[in-house]
Amino acid sequence: MIVNSFNFLFFFIVVFLIYYIPWINKNGRRQNIWLLMASYFFYGVMDLKMLGLLAGVTVLYYYLGKLLKYEMERGNAREASIVKTSGIVVGVGILLYFKYLDFFISSAVELLNRIGLHVSWTAMHIIMPIGVSFFIFKLMSYLLEIHRERVQPADSLLDFSVYIAFFPTILSGPIDRPNKFLPQIQKPRRFNFDKAFDGLQQILWGMFTKMVVADNLDTITSAAWNFNTNSGVYMFLAALLTPIQLYADFDGYSNMAIGVAKILGLDIAKNFNHPLLARNVSDYWRRWHMSLTSWITDYVFTPLNIKFRNWGKVGLMLAITINLIVIGMWHGANWTYVLFGLYHSLLFIPLVLSDSFGKNKKLRAGRFGLPSGKDLFMMILTFLFVAFGQIIFFAPDITSIIDYLANFSWRIGSFMQGFEQIRQVALALLFSLTIIVIEWRTRDKEYAIQAKSRSYGDTLTRFMLLDLIIAIIIAKFGMSASQTFVYFNF
Amino acid sequence: MERNEVFTRLNNIFRDVLENEDIELTDSTIAEDIEEWDSLSHIQLVVAVEKSFGIKFTSLEIMKWKNVGEMVDSILAK
Numbered sequence: 001m002i003v004n005s006f007n008f009l010f011f012f013i014v015v016f017l018i019y020y021i022p023w024i025n026k027n028g029r030r031q032n033i034w035l036l037m038a039s040y041f042f043y044g045v046m047d048l049k050m051l052g053l054l055a056g057v058t059v060l061y062y063y064l065g066k067l068l069k070y071e072m073e074r075g076n077a078r079e080a081s082i083v084k085t086s087g088i089v090v091g092v093g094i095l096l097y098f099k100y101l102d103f104f105i106s107s108a109v110e111l112l113n114r115i116g117l118h119v120s121w122t123a124m125h126i127i128m129p130i131g132v133s134f135f136i137f138k139l140m141s142y143l144l145e146i147h148r149e150r151v152q153p154a155d156s157l158l159d160f161s162v163y164i165a166f167f168p169t170i171l172s173g174p175i176d177r178p179n180k181f182l183p184q185i186q187k188p189r190r191f192n193f194d195k196a197f198d199g200l201q202q203i204l205w206g207m208f209t210k211m212v213v214a215d216n217l218d219t220i221t222s223a224a225w226n227f228n229t230n231s232g233v234y235m236f237l238a239a240l241l242t243p244i245q246l247y248a249d250f251d252g253y254s255n256m257a258i259g260v261a262k263i264l265g266l267d268i269a270k271n272f273n274h275p276l277l278a279r280n281v282s283d284y285w286r287r288w289h290m291s292l293t294s295w296i297t298d299y300v301f302t303p304l305n306i307k308f309r310n311w312g313k314v315g316l317m318l319a320i321t322i323n324l325i326v327i328g329m330w331h332g333a334n335w336t337y338v339l340f341g342l343y344h345s346l347l348f349i350p351l352v353l354s355d356s357f358g359k360n361k362k363l364r365a366g367r368f369g370l371p372s373g374k375d376l377f378m379m380i381l382t383f384l385f386v387a388f389g390q391i392i393f394f395a396p397d398i399t400s401i402i403d404y405l406a407n408f409s410w411r412i413g414s415f416m417q418g419f420e421q422i423r424q425v426a427l428a429l430l431f432s433l434t435i436i437v438i439e440w441r442t443r444d445k446e447y448a449i450q451a452k453s454r455s456y457g458d459t460l461t462r463f464m465l466l467d468l469i470i471a472i473i474i475a476k477f478g479m480s481a482s483q484t485f486v487y488f489n490f
Numbered sequence: 491m492e493r494n495e496v497f498t499r500l501n502n503i504f505r506d507v508l509e510n511e512d513i514e515l516t517d518s519t520i521a522e523d524i525e526e527w528d529s530l531s532h533i534q535l536v537v538a539v540e541k542s543f544g545i546k547f548t549s550l551e552i553m554k555w556k557n558v559g560e561m562v563d564s565i566l567a568k
Binding site (some may be wrong): 147148149297302303305306307309310316359 | 528529533536537549550552553554
């Protein structure tokens, strides 16, 4: 049941109507019971077998949180640290089991075979529960935040379960933090027209970027890996379109999730801040998949950076490198993700050496409302580096990266091969250009078609007209709603 | 050491590391109040403070500080 489907629409209308019935709406607890039922139903439809795991780890972490607080209040620093660490071990252990065990064993077997010890082994094909990378990260951040005294344990198991299983975010994020989410569900949520309309607008915009931009680009980019039949030019074009496609796909999903939450009266974490406008890789990582990168910054990078604090720039580079490999590996078990992290950390070296890491001035328009020449140059350069990184990211294995690049350069000759569907190529280019211009023009907004004042009363007709136009474009150029989202695989 | 004394020394360290002569620290100063104070310069501040006072913080202490006042409390407790 994906968000831009009729099944979801039907499900959500039922959730919405009951959520705001006065008898339920009067009391935050009743709303939370309803949200939890809806969320477990939603997850159960997707992955019934893993519902038990979701419920089990939720209960476990709820009580670990209570125990952690109890030990902290009694001044038992060592015991508190043991409770926190055991929570992290369980979380990482679950991820290791479902996501990485096959990979580690097959890598070890391969190594043993290479050194002459012949071991036979068949992959276990462990089925990964949907959304496990996302909800395990939420569970771990709950314990870490309690330990850092930045959040109080949840009032009830009910509230905590809603935080973990909240249906708009359970499959693919954004990864919400307890500090922001829990306080919001402690009081009743009344229907607020402006907020709901804002949410609807955001969903519509998400549908546009997903169904029109991402899915049209996908027809070009996903064919790129059949490089035996494509020309070098085609593959070069596909490599350039990939960052736009991935962004439109995941930003589209995120906007829909955030919009759905807004209609339910809840503000959830932001995931993107116009990454296509980044002026260096450090800037890019602050704008890309922010709910994940800020999580890893807080719980991996910062502690490492503190630990290595006396080693100067070497310590900083080491913390950045580990940080980026963790981000890469979070996506799955493959050496390509490790290489992806290493590649990005190399790009940080000039920034760290020149002390310009983390220092970014606000983007301002120069003449004719365009970015300044230097900013534009840096944006294009960053984009090219990111695009190269995504060849590594999407490669099925390390040798495919080399094959891709070899085909890139050797096969420039057969120019038109792969371009049979010229209409599709033209559409992809048109939509890419459109989205880049829109990104620049709306760089100060949360999403492109958001009203400035967030009060829609007097501008309603104008928005209705804009919405109608977007809806027509979606109907005309949007790909079928059965397309899935890239990030469901992680 | 007196709390005031710690503040004066801390203020000098902050001005030095963040290269901003206008910094006036109070108990409630937080990172958002000072433009140059980001997650990276924060580490440089910690290193400078440890060196100047000849102390060593634990990682958890550093991550728990919510404002300058709490940092001063940590220094005084050493």
